[in-house]
Amino acid sequence: MPQHQERLFVLEASSGGRLFSVNPDGSDKKVLVTGCRIPDGVAVDAAAGHVYWTNMGVPPENDGSIERVDLDGGNRTTIVPSGVTxxxxxxxxxxxxxxxxWGDREGMRVMRCDLDGSHVETLVQAGQGADDRRDETRWCVGVAVDPVGGHLYWSQKGPSDAGLGKILRAGIDLPAGQSAAERGDIEVLFEGLPEPIDLELDPLQQMLYWTDRGDPPRGNTVNRAPLHPPDGPRTPEILLTHLMEGIGLTLDPDDDRMYVTDLAGNVYAAGLDGSDRREILVLQGNLTGIARAMLPTGTRV
Structure with missing residues (x-):
């Protein structure tokens, strides 16, 4: 008998804002939470039995937050209150x-905290104040972490379809004596991207994956590139195309699978190389974040 069950956790920003879970084939949909304030990013701590998500709130209002629930939707708790991010x-x-x-878009920063919401830190500050905020090249969106390599990765998406997006890298922790606004260890890995959004790492293969919402042919895609190419520059490879405003991305390296969401309400499954693409859910509302988790068999979801 299998010792674990696999579930996908998905955010839907329309219809009042919902968090739901499904099997990897799209079956057994269960709505866990409603009434989220434009939810965008989701993450699962399977061992502790918690699902976390971000609420964008009203973007001009500086009222974002982070919430947590149990895997079955119980014990809903705000851990980072409105206005902290x-x-x-x-x-x-x-x-x-x-x-x-997490990436804080209009906050123009990358942040972190403990799992109870304490010790909120700003690790990267790409701009300050209302004038900088109007410059969308400073907006931080996607985030990924490589604890073994000691690196933090993030995307700065730029204006819609402008071809000014970047993916950057720095150390996980601030260098001694430096500030989040004046770090000396920031590297630009990719620039001139249409509109990069969410990031995911395959640490074993040392490969970075990302979604892009920009115009075709390079936009509305899923892409990947090696973190340490053996011979020359990092060259992105387009894996999936013709997404309808691609957003969320989660990987299953053990089974060579990826799962992707778009704002048209579709969830796609495909191989890590983009092969065998299929829709497992369609027309589910404005889908944003997605996370995959392996849960002990018998876990209530």
Whole structure:
């Protein structure tokens, strides 16, 4: 008998804002939470039995938040209250350090906190104040963490379809004596991207994956590139195309699978190389974040 069951946790930003879970084939949909304030990023701590998500709130209002529930939707709790983060986007659970990381779009920063919402830190500050906020190249959206390599990755998407998006990297922790606004260890890995959104790492293969909402042919895609190419520059490879505003991305490296969401309400499954693409859910509302988790058999969801 299998010792674990696999579930996908998906956010839907329309219809009042919902968190739901499904099997990897799209069956057995269960709505866990409603009434989320434009939810965007989701992460699962399967061992502790918690699902976390970000609420963008009203983007101009600096009223974003982060919430948590049990795997079955019980015990809903706000851990980062409204106003501590401006417009939180993709959320990443880093299991080794027991931290949550997220991109704060209009806040123009990358942040983290402990799993109870304490010790909120700003790790990257790409701009300050209303004038900088109007410059969308400063908006931080996607985030991923490589605790073994010691790196933090994030995307700065730029204006819609402008071809000014970037993916950057720095150390997980602030260098001694430096500030989030003046870090000397930031590297630009990719620039001139249409509109990069969510990031995911395959640490074993040392491969970075991301969604892009920009115009075709390079936009509305899923892409990947090696973190340490053996011979020359990192060259992105387009894996999936013709998404309808692609947003969320989660990987299953053990079974060579990825799952992707778009704002048209579709969830796609495909191989990590983009092969065998299929829709497992369609027309589910405006879908944003997605996370995969392996849960002990018998877990209530």
């Amino acid at each position: 401006h417009t939180p986007k993709q959320l990443h659970f880093e299991a080794a350090g027991r931290k949550l990381y």
